[in-house]
Amino acid sequence: MDKTSDAVSVEELKNEVEDLKVLVNTLLTVIMEEADGVQSGAAPTIPNQPRRGYCM
DSSP: OOOOOOHHHHHHHHHHHHHHHHHHHHHHHHHOOOOOOOOTTTTTOOOOOOOSSOOO
C-alpha cells in the first residue's frame, strides 16, 4: 500500500466527517426549533383550540 494515498484518504474522510457533523447539528437545530411559534407569540392562535398539543 502507498502511505501517501492512505494519508490522503484519511484526510478526506476526516473532512467528510466534519461536514457531516455540521449537517447533523444544523438538522437538529431545525428539528428542535418550535414549529408553530405559539410559545413565543410569533404565530397567531387558532380560536377554540387547546393551548398545547397541536402544530400548524
